[in-house]
Amino acid sequence: MHAPDGFIDAPVSAAAGLVAAGAIALSLRGARREQGASPDGRGGQLGAERTAPLAGLVAAFIFAVQMLNFPVAAGTSGHLLGGALAAILVxxxxxxxxxxVVLLMQxxxxxxxxxxxxGVNITTMAITTTVVAYALFRGLVKVLPRTRRSVTAASFLAxxxxxxxxxVVFTLLYAAGGTTDVSIGKVATAMVGVHVLxxxxxxxxxxxxxxxxxAVRPDLVYGARGLRQRLRLRVNGELVDAPDTEPVPAPAAARSQRTVWAAGLVTSLVLAGFVSFYASADPDGLEKVAADHGIDKKAEEHANxxxxxADYGVEDVEDARLSGGLAGVIGVGVTxxxxxxxxxxxxxxxxxxRSDAASPADTTGTSV
Known part of the structure; x- marks a missing residue:
């Protein structure tokens, strides 16, 4: 759903840019709180240690999977947007x-x-998907049983x-600032229809x-904070909760996290560097709707x-498979x-x- 230049006029594009800038500024502040959240939802350095490295990996994984267009209808393909996945994980x-970050690199x-x-693309693909998905996800998690299957099911629906x-948000932006005279009703029907698929x-x-x-590290999933599946034992014919176990020692947790991070990075490199060659070549949902309804009449050539x-290929590399694979690997690395x-x-x-806030108390000392 990457909108090119020329689909939306300058005033609405500028307004969307301001919305995107404001949302990013708020997200920077909110991300500090999220990185301070521990798996049990209380907070602390442990949460930051676990969330910070995973966020960069999530961005790289989304970049890689977005290269894997999959067919959804005759002559149309789709690809991951990633807002729901990122919101639930980090x-x-x-x-x-x-x-x-992914949209900027692209x-x-x-x-x-x-x-x-x-700004339009960040508003539609980053802000809208993340806000809508996480709001629905949290609502579902509150009413569903607190199990791993419930979290997975909620992530699917979100x-x-x-x-x-x-x-829908793109259609509204196009209604406000579209550069071609096209029936908004037709655009909305086509956009929503193909994007449901x-x-x-x-x-x-x-x-x-x-x-x-x-399945591997539930404590690394932000949306599963506090999720615990207690071991139940049968005592005298009745099921009772087993006593709490000791938390995983920090060194072991760090080694496990590095393993997850390495596995995720390798997976991203393989997807972008090899599997992407087999992605569908059909236009994605927005491209197809734009071509069918004339939205692309005033599309402009990209400044870059x-x-x-450009176009996910390395210049002067004639072999298409190698060119696309190298571009994918470079994109994952940079992202x-x-x-x-x-x-x-x-x-x-x-x-x-936090250090600045704590400094006045540090000067006074403590009594024991």
Whole structure:
């Protein structure tokens, strides 16, 4: 759903840019709180240690999976948007930052999504999907049994709804600032219809990924904070809760997290560097609707169309498989670095703020 330059006029694109900038500013503040949240929801350094490295990996994984267009209807394909997945794994505010980093890298390096339309794309693909998905996810988790299956099921439904919601927001933006005279009713029907189908693919990918992480390290899933499956023992013919076990020692938890991170990065590299070659070549939902209804009549060439990585290929590499694979690997590498840098910067600022707040008390000493 990457809107190019020219679909939306300058005033509405600028307004969407302001909305995106404001949302990112709020997300930076919210991400500091999310990174300070421990698995039991209370907070502390442990939460930051676990959330910060995972956020950069989530951004890289979303970049990789977005290269895997899957067919959804005759002549139409879809791809992951990623807002639901990011929100559930690392929190809604951090999720907005992750998807925004992906969209920025795609626009600047790969000429995917217009530069003047970056605010539109962040509004539709990062903000809308994350907010809608996480709000629905939290509502479902509150009413469903607190089990791993419930979290996975809630992630499926949240992701499913987030995609057509994004299509609705794009339609509203187009109604306010579309550059061609097209029936908004037809645009809305076409956009929502095809993106409901794309949402099914989004839901499957999101649920499988969340379920896989929960199966290995449920404490790394932000949306599963406090989720505990207590061991039940049969005593005198009755089932009783087993006593609490000791928490996993920090060194062991760190080693386990590094294993998860390494596995996720390797998976992202394989998806972007190899599997992406087999992705559907059909236009995605927005491209198809734009072509069918004339929305693309005033589309403009991307300002970075001459980028060495434009259209997800490496310039001067003639072999299509190698060119696309190298571009995918480069994209994953750059995204994980930028995503991790942003997250660590947020974490560092949070740590500095906490130190400043604590400094007056430090000067007074403590009594024992």
């Amino acid at each position: 929190g809604p505010c951090t999720g907005v930052l992750c998807v925004s 626009a600047v390096l790969f000429a995917d999504g217009g530069l003047t339309a970056l 992701a499913l709804v987030s995609v057509p919601a994004s299509a 794309i949402g099914i693919g989004e839901a499957v990918i999101t649920a499988l990924t969340v379920g896989a992480v929960i 169309a001459g980028s060495p990585l 994980v670095v930028v995503g991790t840098a942003v997250t660590w910067a947020v974490r560092r600022r949070r740590a500095d703020g």
